[in-house]
Amino acid sequence: MKTFFTLFLLFLRIVCFSQEKYNSENYIVTLDDIKSTTFLKDSTANALVIYEQGKSHVDRNEYHLITVIKRKIKLLKREGFDNANIVIPLYITKTRYEEVESILATTYNYVNGKITKTQLEKKDIFTEAYDENHTLIKFTLPNIKEGSVITYSYKLISPFMFNYKSWNFQSEIPKLYSEYNASIPANWDYHVKLIGGKKLFKNESVIEKRCLEVSDGSYADCSNSMYVMKDIPAFIKENYMTTKSNYLARIEYELKTFQDFQGQISNYAKTWETVDKELKIDKNIGKQLSKSVDFDEILPAHIINESDPLKKATAIYQFVQNNFTWNEEFQIFKDVSIKDLLKEKSGNVSSINILLHNLLDTAGIDVKPILLSTRENGLITTIFPVISEFNYLIVQATINGTSYFLDGTDKFISFGDLPFRCLNQFGRTLDLKNGSDWIDIKPGKASTYFYKADLNFEDDQNLTGTVNTKYTGYHAIDTKKRYFSNKEAYLEDLENKSPYIEINDYEVENNILENPDFQETYTIDYDLNTNAESIYLNPFFKIFFSENPFKLQERTYPIDFGYPDNYFYMVQINLNNKYEVIEKPKEIMISLPNNTGSLRLSCSLLNNSVMLMMKVEFKESIYPPEYYPYLKEFMAKVVDTQKNSIILFKKI
16 A cells, blocks of 8 residues: 555656656747646746747857847746846937847747637837936736746847846746856956856857958957856745845956957956055045045044044044944945035035045045945955945954044944944955055944843732843944834833833933943833733743745855854743742754754742843854755754743742
8 A cells, every 4th residue: 555655646747747848958838848747856836948049149240249138938827927127228328229120929829729820019018218328118918817828938138248148047936957158369368256056957158250341351259158047946035135236147348358350458347456546546545535534524522532543543533433424325436525525514425434534534544445345246256356346335443553434324234233224244454655445344242132131920829020121233233223213102112112011210221322232120010911820921021033035945155144143042940839840941952053053941949939141143244155954953943942931830
């Protein structure tokens, strides 16, 4: 019987797979493409790219970059219909522009045993002005249904050989086959970057002789490359990650040099020595960094007269925080003006932090600016300079041998800390005299969330007592923002998260914004609302993690917390001889691989009191993808641990 069921299940699996005969070998739509209704490798997928191909080459006459794109998509569910809305962005300048030609789009359905085709009409293709540098071409495939197969193709013509066409192998839906062909004449030499960590199924290159010729007989050979990936999973965003552009599998090009047919070479790829020289004379960076500031006019006397360097630097930092407002602009190489900032009291990130730099420099503090890219902007290329990838500027101050990262744009950030958006692995320190260098951007210490409760059983069977919480690091920053922005809303939210607990006598220790930590104390009254002989009491009055943030079957990109993180929970419940403990949580002690994190739970009885302690520790800021299954299991255990109960029996 067991053998029979095994064979039966195997038969069902073969039948299911037989329903998925997608033609991923070419652009032709087959009957199997249309009749297949599932994608067993990812049952959550609402659409599937069956086949896609891109081909780029340089036009022999105009030297424009021509790219022909073909794509075949299966719409599995209604939620996948957005994949039938096609947007083609075109880049434009005042003198040149990209354009698109030969748009062909078709929807295939299977109706009453027959294949039907519905063509896109030209009147349903729209052009939309997006901004001064982009125009959008939009169209929607007609007559789509669950099970439809859509195909579309177009030719993109670009005069911008500086930006050779990049190719995304991965997207928000899975792909069976993705191919990109690049034909590059020897005149153009590019850095080629394969991003995302996924391996190519095929990577082939051949030389095509005399692919470009000019009237005087000069010619160039082409390097023709084919890149293929197969069975590419959908990219699914999840908690604890930076921007998805860091991880999407794709190929990108950065122009290094161009050589015309007369032999003249133009260099586009720069060295850091060249970049440093350019930044030194740049009106938005070097010129602003060298501007003198009227120290005595800007700062109050008590800051000017401070003799201790650390106290003086801290006071200058807090002065900039409290007197100048960041306008939320990230363009660090545009509209930077200390003069305008002093007048308007508002400016972009470069203006504010260059002012901070210059004030500290005038005060005799050793300071340097640091260029970086924020978490949402993406990781920086380190093998060669790509100055356009930087979108943020901070300051490094070194005092008595200790270095501090400073950012004056956020009044909630303490001296030596950075906004969370800046925690993106590394930055470039600008020393315009001695040359720039890479620097790690890491928080100085772990962030902690500490919760301690001392409770007693009163005569009315209520639990009452005092709660003390302390937040440090980024937990403190987030809590300060919520509290100081709206204290009433903060308290209301605190009570709403504990519907059976009444909160009174709320106080904040050191109730000032400049305090790096946030500490609060309050009393609670927990109505057990029972007259039963026994009580199932969950001792976790504060839940750190209500659900597991990790839900994917597999994660191919790092788990980026941004900073080491600690959670402490302690509760003491005085039973007052009213109850005895029948059952208590068992001790737990588990660790992540290589001791990079741990969970500990202990519960003991002492002098008619229950003592419970839990500690969750993440020692690393970033965990590689190989740690994902361990972290997923670890977090599941943390969530489950907070559901533990203590069983109490009423004493007679």
